[in-house]
Amino acid sequence: MSATHTPTDHRRNVLRRRIRWIVFATIGYNLVEAIVAITAGTIASSAALVGFGLDSTIEVLSAAAVAWQFTRRDPERWEKSTLRVIAIAFFALAAYVTATSLIALISRVEVEHSPVGIAITALSVVIMPFLSLAERRAGSELGSATAVADSRQTLICTYLSGAVLIGLVLNSLFGWWWVDAIAGLVIAVFALREGVEAWRGDACATSVGMILEDPADPHH
Template sequence: MDVGLGLPERIGPDTERKQILQRRIRWFVAATITYNVIEAAIALAEGARVSSTALIGFGLDSVIEVSSAAAVAWQFSGRDPEAREKTALRIIAFSFFGLAVYVSAESARTLLGWGAEARHSTIGIGLAAASLAIMPILSWLQRRAGGELGSRSAVADSKQTLLCTYLSAVLLAGLVVNTLWGWSWADPVAALVIAVIATREGINAWRGQLCCATGHPGDDSECDCCTSE
C-alpha cells in the first residue's frame, strides 16, 4: 500500500506468468509473420495479374506487418525484452509511417487516373475476406497478452495487426464495389482514411503511448502499459 497517496500498489505478473506471456507473444508474432508472408505473396502476385493498385498496396502492407512483428520477435528473443522495447517501438512507428506514405501516394495516383484500371479478382476478394476474419483474432490475443505483461511494443504490434483488418475491409469493399458497380474511386478514398489512422498510430508508437491512445479508456495515468518518456 502506498501510504503517502493512499493508493493500492500495482502488482504485475510474477516471473512464471511473465515467461508464459512472453512465450505466448512469441507464438502470436510467429503466426502473424507466417500469415502475412503468405498474404503478401498472394496479394502481390494477384495484384500484378489484374492491375489492382489496392491489392498491390495490401500486399506491401503485409510486408510492413512482417517487419513490425519481426521487431517484437527480436525484442522477446533476448534475455531482457524490456531493454529492447524502445528500439522495437521505433521500428513499429516507422512501419506505420511507411504504410501511410505509400497508401496516400497510391490513393492519389489512382484518383488522378494515372493507374491502370483494375480487373475483377475472385482471389483478391477471398483473400480480403479471410484476412478480415483472421487478423482481428490475432490482434486481440496479442493485445491481451501484451497488456497483461505490460509490453508497449507487443500492444503496438497488435494495433498494426488490427490496422490490417481495416485495410482488409477497405480492400474487400473496393473489390466488391468495383466488381458490382464499377465505382473505382471508392477504394482510394477509403484508403486515405486508413493513411490518417496509420499516421496517428505511428506517432503514438514513437511516443511509446500507443496502448494508451487506442487500447485503454482514460488518460495515460490509468494505463498500465504506458509511461511517459
C-alpha cells in the same frame, strides 16, 4: 490509474512465449498474404491489391521486430528501440497507402474482377482481428508497449483489408473503382496518428492502462 495486478515471473514467461507464437503466426500469414495479393493484383491490374500485398510486408517487419525483442534475455531493455521500428512501419504504411490511393484516384486505372483478391482480403478480415486481440491482451497484461503497438499495426492492416475488400466487391458489382482509394486515405490518417504515438511511446501505455482497468480477469 495504476495497474492492480502484477504478473508473477512464471506468468511473465508464459506471456512472453505467447507473444512470440502470436507474432510468428502473424509473420507466416502475412508472408503468404503478400505473395497471393501481389500476384493477384498484378494479374488484375489492381493497385489496391498490390498495395495491400506490400502492406503485408510492413506488418511482417513490425511483427519481426517484436519477435526479435522477445527472443532477448531481457525484452524490456529493447522496448524503446522496438517501438521506434514499429513507429517507422506505421509511417511507411501511411505514406504508401496515401501515395497509392492518390495515384489510383488520378490515373483511374481499369481494374479487372479478382476472385482471388476478394478471397484473400476476406480471409484477412476474419483472421487478423483475432491475432490483434490475442497480442493486445497478452501485451497489456505483461505491460509491453511494443506488443500493444504491434497489435495496433495488425488492427490497422485489418481495416485496410476491409477497405480493399469493399473496393474490390463494389468495383466488380458496380464499377466503383474509387471506393478503396478513398478508404485508404482515411486509414492512412489513422496509421500516421498511431505512428506518432508509438514514436513518443505514450499511446501504448494508454492502451495498457485502459485494458488493465477492465474488470475482466486479465488471465482470461
